[in-house]
Amino acid sequence: MDNRIPIFRSIAMIEERIQEKLTVENLASSIHFSKYHYQRMFREAVGDSVMRYVTRRRLLLAAGELARTDEQILAIALKYGFESHEVFTRNFSAYMGVSPTKYRKYHISIGIPGMRKEKDTMIDSKTTDEMIRELNRLIVQAKETAAYTRKEKVPDPEAASFYAAFWDFAADRIEEKAEKLTKTLRQITGMSQRPDGISARFMMIKAVEDIAFGLNVIAFQVKLTIARAKQEHRALFAALCEKYDALARNASVGAGKIAAFFHELSALIFKDMREQAGDKLAKAVERGKEAAALLSKDPSLPYAYLADEIRMIAEQLAGTLLEDVTVERLEDYLFMLDIISCAAGTDALRAPEHEPLFAGICAFQKQLEETARFFGDLSDDMRLMSAKAQEESAAPSAEKQIDDMAFMGNVLLFYLRGEVQKLRPCLEEGQKDALNRLCGRMDRAVGFLCDRNRQIAADEMAQEFQEVYKDVCKEAENLGTYGNPLRFIGEEIGHMTEHMQKCI
Numbered sequence: 001m002d003n004r005i006p007i008f009r010s011i012a013m014i015e016e017r018i019q020e021k022l023t024v025e026n027l028a029s030s031i032h033f034s035k036y037h038y039q040r041m042f043r044e045a046v047g048d049s050v051m052r053y054v055t056r057r058r059l060l061l062a063a064g065e066l067a068r069t070d071e072q073i074l075a076i077a078l079k080y081g082f083e084s085h086e087v088f089t090r091n092f093s094a095y096m097g098v099s100p101t102k103y104r105k106y107h108i109s110i111g112i113p114g115m116r117k118e119k120d121t122m123i124d125s126k127t128t129d130e131m132i133r134e135l136n137r138l139i140v141q142a143k144e145t146a147a148y149t150r151k152e153k154v155p156d157p158e159a160a161s162f163y164a165a166f167w168d169f170a171a172d173r174i175e176e177k178a179e180k181l182t183k184t185l186r187q188i189t190g191m192s193q194r195p196d197g198i199s200a201r202f203m204m205i206k207a208v209e210d211i212a213f214g215l216n217v218i219a220f221q222v223k224l225t226i227a228r229a230k231q232e233h234r235a236l237f238a239a240l241c242e243k244y245d246a247l248a249r250n251a252s253v254g255a256g257k258i259a260a261f262f263h264e265l266s267a268l269i270f271k272d273m274r275e276q277a278g279d280k281l282a283k284a285v286e287r288g289k290e291a292a293a294l295l296s297k298d299p300s301l302p303y304a305y306l307a308d309e310i311r312m313i314a315e316q317l318a319g320t321l322l323e324d325v326t327v328e329r330l331e332d333y334l335f336m337l338d339i340i341s342c343a344a345g346t347d348a349l350r351a352p353e354h355e356p357l358f359a360g361i362c363a364f365q366k367q368l369e370e371t372a373r374f375f376g377d378l379s380d381d382m383r384l385m386s387a388k389a390q391e392e393s394a395a396p397s398a399e400k401q402i403d404d405m406a407f408m409g410n411v412l413l414f415y416l417r418g419e420v421q422k423l424r425p426c427l428e429e430g431q432k433d434a435l436n437r438l439c440g441r442m443d444r445a446v447g448f449l450c451d452r453n454r455q456i457a458a459d460e461m462a463q464e465f466q467e468v469y470k471d472v473c474k475e476a477e478n479l480g481t482y483g484n485p486l487r488f489i490g491e492e493i494g495h496m497t498e499h500m501q502k503c504i
Contacts, residue, residue, distance in 0.1 A: 006032075006041075007041050007045040010027050010031050010038075010042070011046070011053075013027065013030055014027070014053070014054055014057065015057070018054070018057060018058060018061065018080070019079060019080060019081065021081065022051075022054055022081075024038065024039060024050050024051065027050060038050070055091065056095065056113075058080040058081060058082075059091060059095045059096070060112065061080060062076050062077070062079075062080045062088070062092065062100075063092075063096065063107070063112060065079075066100055066103055066104045066107065067103075067104065067107040073085060073088070073089075073101065073104075074088075076100075077089075077100075088100065095113060095133075096110075096112070096113070096133065096136060097110075097132065097133030097135075097136035097137045098110060098136050098137060098140050102140050106139065106140050106143060109139050109143065109178070109182045110135075110136040110139050110140065110182075110185065111132040111135065111185045111188070111189045112132070113128075113129035113133065127261045127264050128188065128261075130257075131188050131258050131261045131262070132185065132188060132189060134254050134257050134258055134261070135181055135185040135188065135208075135254070135258070136185070137250070137254070138181055138250065138251055138254045139178050139182055139185065141246075141247055141250060142174050142175070142177055142178035142181065142215070142247060142251075143175070143178050145171075145243050145244065146171040146172075146175045146178070147171075148240070149167050149168075149170060149174070150167070150171050152239070152240055153167035153168065153240075155236045155237070158233075159229075159233045163229075163233070163237070166225060167240070170218060170222055173214075173218050174218060174247070177211050177214055177218070180207070180211050181208070183207075184204055184207045184208055184211070188204060204262065205258065205259045208254075208258050209255045209259070211251065211255075212248075212251035212252050212254065212255035215247055215248045215251040216248040216251070216252060217411065218248070219244040219245050219247065219248035220411075220415070220492065222240075222244045223241050223244070223245070224415060224419075224485055224488055226241055227484040227485040227488040228484065228485050274322060277322060277325070277371075277374065277375065278322055280367075280374055281320075281322070281325065281371060283371075284364070284367045285318045287363045287366075287367040287368075288310055288311070288313055288317065288364045288368075289311070289314050290360050290363070290364075291307075291310050291361050291363065291364045292307040292308075292310045292314065292360075293307075293360075294357050294360040295307035295357055295358075295361075297357065298357075301354065301357070302347075303344075303347065303354075303357065306340055306343065306344055306347075306361070309336070309340055310337075314364075316333075317333065325375065326375070327375045327376045330368065330371060330372040330375060331372060333368060334365070334372060337368065340361060341361050341362070341365060344358040344361050345358075402449055403449075405449055405496060405499070405500055406446060406449035406450045408496055409442075409445065409446035409449055409496065410446055410450075412442070412489060412492055412493055413439070413443060413446055415489055416438070416439055416442055416472070416486075417439050419485050419486055420432075420435045420436070420438075422485075423435070423482060423486075426479075426482050431475075431479070434475060435475060438468070441464075441467070441468050441471065442468050442472075442493075445461070445464040445465050445468050448460075448461045448464060458500075462497060462500045465497040465500060466494075466497050468493055469490055469493045469494040472486060472487075472489060472490030472493060473487060473491075476490055
């Protein structure tokens, strides 16, 4: 009998009495367990403490009412046992990643952390829920930034003539990114129902990183555009620029967290898959040894040839490293077992009284078939990875960091060239030549980063960008008011240089 059945009865009772005052003591007594035994059995079966499970269920039901009804938040909080609006908001925000008010407003776009009812399905719960919470926060911040932009875009009639359209454009771009985040959120939420969907994790990480980078580019474009504005207009739009800056910063941090959660989730799943694979192989080896022992029980019978072959398969399985096990190898063993089974079947026809001795062959065959199916169901991405491979995937390589900086360098070069072209009508020939040379230097510096052969040392690369940064700032200073956008680009090159010096 499954000794978890009383625990599942208590879960049903929790559902029936979810709006009542529940304690560990009264739940334990309802199924005739001591408090200590009940808590231990509940955690073992469900993978969570009793009252934490109850709180999460109440929060999920409250979330449903927030989405479906117009009932006051305090009324919903009291209905599900939270003593005040503040306590409910604190618990809800910690679980969902957003406040009850924001959940009610944006619930169609954001996700709900999952609830699992058995420990076996809890392996990905914690990390997946953290990703959902992080994306919820980003989606809500993006939508609120867009809404704030549309509300505050015309602080001054004179500025409205051009900047109103620009801020609408910026808000549209932010909303596009929010929709992309929502799409990724749905993928992650779906993945929580099918953990082997982790095979798409790298695509999801890239999607989030690309969106975060896109938000940073939008913030950059906003600040660059406002850098061209009159001094008084720049002051008017400072708060809006800060909103975009804050969103970009949080997106970058969030993308890093989500990547870390994915790697943690991968490690958990790979560990679980390794354990399951090891267990299945061990069972197959055990069935093989049992089959060989049964056939060898009476040395006077002519079945040693069957026992020797089966024993050899079992020993080869036992001696194979988990990382070296392939479906093809298992199928080869199954093919050999099929031959052995055929021979045994013929022997059983000749001596029916010995048929019980051949029963172990069938058990071995079934266990090996189950093991082969298990390995066959693993996607390429989920194949048993070595500890070294997992470790290498847990953090971006130095090569990737340089590639990322090369990409960012190209983006800054793109904007630098654009700004130089916009300034042309205001420049003298000497200034044009100086700025063209500056673009050439930036192009050369980015080329060093893009060079796969890395013919130049890391510190020399950083030095090259440092010189470009100084020259851009110098030219910006020479241009006076016209140099504000150039100065802004120079500062971004300086930030990139600082990051480069820390990373390489």
